[in-house]
Amino acid sequence: xxxxxxxxxxxxxxxxxxxxxxxxxxxxxxxxxxxxxxxxxxxxxxxxxxxxxxxxxxxxxxxxxxxxxxxxxxxxxxxxxxxxxxxxxxxxxxxxxxxxxxxxxxxxxxxxxxxxxxxxxxxxxxxxxxxxxxxxxxxxxxxxxxxxxxxxxxxxxxxxxxxxxxxxxxxxxxxxxxxxxxxxxxxxxxxxxxxxxxxxxxxxxxxxxxxxxxxxxxxxxxxxxxxxxxxxxxxxxxxxxxxxxxxxxxxxxxxxxxxxxxxxxxxxxxxxxxxxxxxxxxxxxxxxxxxxxxxxxx
Amino acid sequence: xxxxxxxxxxxxxxxxxxxxxxxxxxxxxxxxxxxxxxxxxxxxxxxxxxxxxxxxxxxxxxxxxxxxxxxxxxxxxxxxxxxxxxxxxxxxxxxxxxxxxxxxxxxxxxxxxxxxxxxxxxxxxxxxxxxxxxxxxxxxxxxxxxxxxxxxxxxxxxxxxxxxxxxxxxxxxxxxxxxxxxxxxxxxxxxxxxxxxxxxxxxxxxxxxxxxxxxxxxxxxxxxxxxxxxxxxxxxxxxxxxxxxxxxxxxxxxxxxxxxxxxxxxxxxxxxxxxxxxxxxxxxxxxxxxxxxxxxxxxxxxxxxxxxxxxxxxxxxxxxxxxxxxxxxxxxxxxxxxxxxxxxxxxxxxxxxxxxxxxxxxxxxxxxxxxxxxxxxx
Numbered sequence: 001x002x003x004x005x006x007x008x009x010x011x012x013x014x015x016x017x018x019x020x021x022x023x024x025x026x027x028x029x030x031x032x033x034x035x036x037x038x039x040x041x042x043x044x045x046x047x048x049x050x051x052x053x054x055x056x057x058x059x060x061x062x063x064x065x066x067x068x069x070x071x072x073x074x075x076x077x078x079x080x081x082x083x084x085x086x087x088x089x090x091x092x093x094x095x096x097x098x099x100x101x102x103x104x105x106x107x108x109x110x111x112x113x114x115x116x117x118x119x120x121x122x123x124x125x126x127x128x129x130x131x132x133x134x135x136x137x138x139x140x141x142x143x144x145x146x147x148x149x150x151x152x153x154x155x156x157x158x159x160x161x162x163x164x165x166x167x168x169x170x171x172x173x174x175x176x177x178x179x180x181x182x183x184x185x186x187x188x189x190x191x192x193x194x195x196x197x198x199x200x201x202x203x204x205x206x207x208x209x210x211x212x213x214x215x216x217x218x219x220x221x222x223x224x225x226x227x228x229x230x231x232x233x234x235x236x237x238x239x240x241x242x243x244x245x246x247x248x249x250x251x252x253x254x255x256x257x258x259x260x261x262x263x264x265x266x267x268x269x270x271x272x273x274x275x276x277x278x279x280x281x282x283x284x285x286x287x288x289x290x291x292x293x294x295x296x297x298x
Numbered sequence: 299x300x301x302x303x304x305x306x307x308x309x310x311x312x313x314x315x316x317x318x319x320x321x322x323x324x325x326x327x328x329x330x331x332x333x334x335x336x337x338x339x340x341x342x343x344x345x346x347x348x349x350x351x352x353x354x355x356x357x358x359x360x361x362x363x364x365x366x367x368x369x370x371x372x373x374x375x376x377x378x379x380x381x382x383x384x385x386x387x388x389x390x391x392x393x394x395x396x397x398x399x400x401x402x403x404x405x406x407x408x409x410x411x412x413x414x415x416x417x418x419x420x421x422x423x424x425x426x427x428x429x430x431x432x433x434x435x436x437x438x439x440x441x442x443x444x445x446x447x448x449x450x451x452x453x454x455x456x457x458x459x460x461x462x463x464x465x466x467x468x469x470x471x472x473x474x475x476x477x478x479x480x481x482x483x484x485x486x487x488x489x490x491x492x493x494x495x496x497x498x499x500x501x502x503x504x505x506x507x508x509x510x511x512x513x514x515x516x517x518x519x520x521x522x523x524x525x526x527x528x529x530x531x532x533x534x535x536x537x538x539x540x541x542x543x544x545x546x547x548x549x550x551x552x553x554x555x556x557x558x559x560x561x562x563x564x565x566x567x568x569x570x571x572x573x574x575x576x577x578x579x580x581x582x583x584x585x586x587x588x589x590x591x592x593x594x595x596x597x598x599x600x601x602x603x604x605x606x607x608x609x610x611x612x613x614x615x616x617x618x619x620x621x622x623x624x625x626x627x628x629x630x631x632x633x634x635x636x637x638x639x640x641x642x643x644x645x646x647x648x649x650x651x652x653x654x655x656x657x658x659x660x661x662x663x664x665x666x667x668x669x670x671x672x673x674x675x676x
Binding site (some may be wrong): 001004005008009011012115120121122123124127140142211215216217221222224225226256257258259260261262264265266267268270271 | 334335336338339477501502503504505506508509510511512513514515517518521534537538541542545546547562565566568
């Protein structure tokens, strides 16, 4: 059963990790928590479902399914980009709290827009294929779980390569380190920030699409809980640190699965257990698991 | 000086007269339901049904010398919001009674606000026994103002437990609930009867519906090798739990409490809903001979909406209030005094209240999902 719970935890954790990346990347370049990110995740789920429904009459289910994921990737990337342009960039020089409030405003706006214009009820997310089951080490894993793990790992690895191996990635890291100096070195900081939002939004959107497929239904308020959990994962791993967000997501997912899966009444206590671990880690490593201790920029 | 103030008071009297003279007198009934949030579909259905009762009464000139209006409030299934709604309702002097709330978790705190203000509250759906039980507490200093037209969970939970043990011959149960006053309450009632009628409750777990992922818990429950799963809570969680239970290979029968009687449960659970059992409070409108005419009128009035599971209760709760207003006028104290003694013949058959304020109608109907619809079992 330990393998089974590990699979449950890894699937949940990979969804957390994909969302956590969006939080951590934005925090890295702007030192701002983008509270609208959980709503980008939700919009991703709706975008993929609407695309899937539009594509399924003309394409095979599997192709429509891939189309749905791509659609959420693109729609959410553009949405995050637009949000940055409209709601955060004008406030770049304002007090630290202003963009935070603006983010909460965007979050409320998106949630209500979906509520009013798309659906105030759960929408069923049709399954494109009948999940097949595989046995490994006494645990049962189905094709949907493999797909989620696979997509999440591939996306995270590509992001990691992109940030560490390309010129644009170097520019992102330079901006995260010190935006003023980066701009003196000729890096277009505003453009880099926009790219960061674009990437974070895309990952969040894909997470939304995968979440919809895995649990079979989506709803306008589905972003809130995963958003909070993913934010926690980002803090756990060290906010601003990309591998940290991935590890944070996996650790949180596995902790929750183990708490709910091994302790009687554990599902009542799983948040308490997960957050106690977070507190303990932050007590001893305030910068998070992989975060670096940085001097305040004064 | 005297003349001046005399003239002023004449002017004042004229202003007051012109303010209320030509206007018709209006009495209001508050409708307090979850119109947004997780179970908005059920709340909106109840709102339509209770407004229908009001429209029909106004159309047949039921009220002499005044008009009755509904004032609608949204509690979003949130207990805090429900209390704030209740405070707004009691501060409106034109409101003479309340139809609502839906969730037990909202109804219990809100009912105390109404009781303090001597305002009659008739719930069309809250089923936790504590709602009316609290009025029998010696500490209760207010008038008994809380009533409901639906059957309660101390009947529903035991019914489900007896059905599992006696009819289905299933003894080893695992219980999952959504930690709400309603869900946990009905699950407790199920557990109590299960332990006293020869069954065995192997585990009792609460979940946060917002988490959406219960695979870990359900995997653990599967290892306990139960014969039956009981879900106490509404369809926001029920659909997810049933779907994931089947997903992790927990294939034993599932019994759900009544708040899952909605197409949304079937949508979310999909194929997994097939064969699951749902207990329902009282009888659904389709099974009640006395409700057939109401069903037709409802469909004629709202051709684009389907009748929701609780709608006939909403209609009945509103009808009780309107009938009382028709007989004794729009006076909240008189209404409060008269409700306990009513014998109302309506869509639910005969409704009478016991000393707590609960209906004497204690029937439960059981349904099974077959081919994507709820089929009543005889």
